[in-house]
Amino acid sequence: MDLTSAKLGNTEKAKNELVTKVLIHLDQIDFNLSDSNADVLGDAYEYLIEQLNCLDAVIGLPANIFYGTSIPTCVLVFKKCRKNPDDILFIDASQHFEKVKTQNKLLPEHIDKIVTAYATRSNEPKYSHVGALADIKASATT
Secondary structure (H helix, E strand, O other), X not given: OOOOOHHHOOOHHHHHHHHHHHHHHHHOOOOOOOOOOOOHHHHHHHHHHHHOOOEEEEEXXXXXXXXXXXXXXXXXXXXXXXXXXOEEEEEEOOOOOEEEOOEEEOOHHHHHHHHHHHHHOOOEOOXXXXXXXXXXXXXXXX
């Protein structure tokens, strides 16, 4: 967390109040830290969207897309005032890339496909899915 970011607030007092709220909420989550497979960061974000409802989309990217990081990555899109507050868009762009030596690369057509799926919030088999918050919450508790 960048504690100097203006996104946390315009004054030091505002930044401190927001960070304090985050820490208080994180303290209320049972992260089950004894489980080495626990997704601590994912659990924290799940708790904070549900409460703040600011997770708009999750975009899965291919492995080896960033230099020095071979694991698949994802982009979490957070918005304060969401146009679609009752759902989250999931995009699996992990299979759409060009291999360049040992690095994978997103070409303009791959980026366009991601942007189009995000802008239209459409369901495309094996690529994008708009998940209702109620369904996501129900599947998380099972």
